[in-house]
Amino acid sequence: MKYKSVFDIIGPVMVGPSSSHTAGAIRIGQIARKIFGKEPEEIEVHFYGSFAETYKGHATDVAVIAGLMGFATDDIRVGSSIEIAEEKGIRIHFYKEQAHTEHPNTVGLTLKSAQDRMEIVGISVGGGAVQITELDGFPLKLSGENPAMVILHKDTYGVVASVAAVLMRHKINISHMEVSRADKGSDALMVIETDQIVSQEGIDEITGEDHVKRVIILDE
Amino acid sequence: MFKNIAELVSQAETSGKKIYEIMIEQEMEVTGRKKEELLYTMGNNYKAMKNAAYRGIQGVHSTSGLTGGDGKKLQDYLEKGTFLTDTTFLKALTFAVATNEVNASMGVICATPTAGSCGVLPAVLLAVQEKLGLPDETVIYHLFTAGAIGYVVANNACISGAAGGCQAEVGTASAMAAAAVTEMAGGTPDQAAHAMAIALKNMLGLTCDPVAGLVEVPCIKRNAAGASNALTAAEMALAGVKSRIPWDEVIGAMYQIGQVIPVSLKETALGGLAATPEGLKWKKTLGQIKQQNST
Numbered sequence: 001m002k003y004k005s006v007f008d009i010i011g012p013v014m015v016g017p018s019s020s021h022t023a024g025a026i027r028i029g030q031i032a033r034k035i036f037g038k039e040p041e042e043i044e045v046h047f048y049g050s051f052a053e054t055y056k057g058h059a060t061d062v063a064v065i066a067g068l069m070g071f072a073t074d075d076i077r078v079g080s081s082i083e084i085a086e087e088k089g090i091r092i093h094f095y096k097e098q099a100h101t102e103h104p105n106t107v108g109l110t111l112k113s114a115q116d117r118m119e120i121v122g123i124s125v126g127g128g129a130v131q132i133t134e135l136d137g138f139p140l141k142l143s144g145e146n147p148a149m150v151i152l153h154k155d156t157y158g159v160v161a162s163v164a165a166v167l168m169r170h171k172i173n174i175s176h177m178e179v180s181r182a183d184k185g186s187d188a189l190m191v192i193e194t195d196q197i198v199s200q201e202g203i204d205e206i207t208g209e210d211h212v213k214r215v216i217i218l219d220e
Numbered sequence: 221m222f223k224n225i226a227e228l229v230s231q232a233e234t235s236g237k238k239i240y241e242i243m244i245e246q247e248m249e250v251t252g253r254k255k256e257e258l259l260y261t262m263g264n265n266y267k268a269m270k271n272a273a274y275r276g277i278q279g280v281h282s283t284s285g286l287t288g289g290d291g292k293k294l295q296d297y298l299e300k301g302t303f304l305t306d307t308t309f310l311k312a313l314t315f316a317v318a319t320n321e322v323n324a325s326m327g328v329i330c331a332t333p334t335a336g337s338c339g340v341l342p343a344v345l346l347a348v349q350e351k352l353g354l355p356d357e358t359v360i361y362h363l364f365t366a367g368a369i370g371y372v373v374a375n376n377a378c379i380s381g382a383a384g385g386c387q388a389e390v391g392t393a394s395a396m397a398a399a400a401v402t403e404m405a406g407g408t409p410d411q412a413a414h415a416m417a418i419a420l421k422n423m424l425g426l427t428c429d430p431v432a433g434l435v436e437v438p439c440i441k442r443n444a445a446g447a448s449n450a451l452t453a454a455e456m457a458l459a460g461v462k463s464r465i466p467w468d469e470v471i472g473a474m475y476q477i478g479q480v481i482p483v484s485l486k487e488t489a490l491g492g493l494a495a496t497p498e499g500l501k502w503k504k505t506l507g508q509i510k511q512q513n514s515t
């Protein structure tokens with residue numbers, strides 16, 4: 001089921017004009033900001049498919065930036081997000097891409113700060129619902145609707161079991177989980193959606209496990 | 221858990237419940253939230269819908285200058301009292317246009333199921349609420365009826381213009397409104413499902429060809445068409461008229477048609493009305509304004 005809640009259908013309350021091209025784009029930006037963990041200093045936005053053809057008319061450009069600035073879908077500052085970001089000195093570049101993507105509403109984001117760089121791909125599936133489909137080259141499926149953990153780790157035996165053991169000790173139920181990797185034995189990514197929110201103690205325990213490199217928490 | 225309309229109706233009928241009760245129960249189970257919390261959230265959504273509709277009838281304009289002020293024109297016409305149909309029908313048209321004009325002006329609306337189709341459901345519910353003299357609470361419950369229909373369509377077909385054309389957006393909104401208003405007027409779950417199917421059938425094949433890629437032309441007036449179609453379908457269902465094609469097969473047909481609608485007519489602004497000489501003229505004009513603004 002792509003849509004789980006009645007409020008995916010009746011909602012969100014949002015600034016117009018398009019749920020997929022405005023509200024969905026804001027949500028992708030919000031999730032990207034949470035994963036990046038801070039305000040980016042430089043933003044590259046790559047639009048594909050329908051996004052590339054109509055992003056100006058649907059305010060998809062201001063919407064993505066609004067999400068990256070942490071604005072909610074019904075925040076009246078959405079319309080002036082680009083000005084607000086530029087006043088803060090954030091450098092923004094938009095690219096209209098020709099490449100064909102699986103989903104018509106696809107956006108690729110590259111977020112940069114002095115030390116970090118992150119690439120993230122999101123799709124807007126309709127009615128404001130979204131999915132993150134790629135993170136730094138790793139394929140994944142993340143809706144941002146349930147509490148989730150994104151764990152970057154070394155691709156070796158036992159890591160999945162050790163993370164699962166921490167969750168078991170904290171009585172956290174896993175609703176969805178997937179693993180992917182770049183190459184055998186190199187970096188791997190684990191995405192775990194949970195029914196309950198993982199406590200800071202639990203997060204610290206997972207971060208302390210062997211071969212775990214980074215833990216990103218996405219609360220609702 | 222219901223996966224399709226047939227399961228939804230059968231669950232309602234066997235338990236003697238309304239469609240909205242089944243939807244609320246499922247939402248409680250899936251999200252773990254209490255009924256009061258769900259009603260509170262839906263109440264806020266209802267408030268956002270009402271605010272948008274009433275703001276729109278005062279007259280708002282889009283930032284592009286392509287559309288605006290038609291909600292107010294309809295409101296003035298309504299107040300003059302010399303209209304052809306009746307107050308409920310004209311109110312629905314007025315609220316539909318007004319709400320979608322607020323959306324085009326980057327105002328705050330509630331997506332039902334999408335922003336491009338946000339005028340249909342509130343318009344029909346607000347007009348019928350007034351006609352039947354119902355309290356807000358009743359309307360808030362029946363937003364869950366509409367949500368149940370939209371939930372099935374979204375999961376078994378699609379609700380975005382980019383994926384399925386306008387039939388997936390205004391078509392779905394019209395089907396949701398038809399079912400909700402049928403149940404709100406005292407119709408059975410079976411009648412509500414027929415209203416859904418009749419409304420969706422009447423919208424099959426509608427393309428998404430917005431001028432200059434803006435959610436304005438033909439979207440705003442299309443919302444009024446979706447509202448009037450919802451009332452048409454609800455009246456038929458309440459009279460006992462049934463959809464000849466089973467409910468879920470209609471949804472399947474919508475999905476299948478959406479698959480074969482060419483990409484140029486699915487929210488890319490490359491064909492149809494967007495590609496008419498007048499449509500292209502607006503695209504060019506607006507493109508120049510945008511460039512001036514950015515330099």
